[in-house]
């Protein structure tokens with residue numbers, strides 16, 4: 600299983616264009632070593648610096664959105680898709696994950712990509 604396969608199992612939240620509310624509320628998103636390496640590679644490739652959170656704002660958020668969007672970590676993708684991670688702006692995917700589905704995603708995430 601590739602990490603992109605895991606990501607593709609997460610429902611999509613229909614975020615309105617330009618919304619960055621959650622990215623301003625949780626600081627630096629948690630990520631595994633594999634994800635951290637993907638982010639560092641992406642930053643290097645695009646001549647960007649590793650950032651530090653300012654208060655609760657993620658270092659990778661810009662007014663246009665996430666600057667590392669293609670390699671954003673699992674938790675950013677999961678946010679808004681389950682009852683444990685409800686979107687602060689109340690947007691939802693077509694179907695929220697069931698608790699067992701969320702558990703399974705975390706299990707696969709930790710088993711293969713931690």
Ligand code: SF4
Nearest residue numbers: 614618620621679686
């Ligand atoms: S998950 Fe919610 S708060 Fe975060 S960008 Fe989407 S709509 Fe905005």
Ligand code: SF4
Nearest residue numbers: 622657659660665675
């Ligand atoms: S990595 Fe991107 S999607 Fe995740 S919190 Fe930061 S700006 Fe938002």
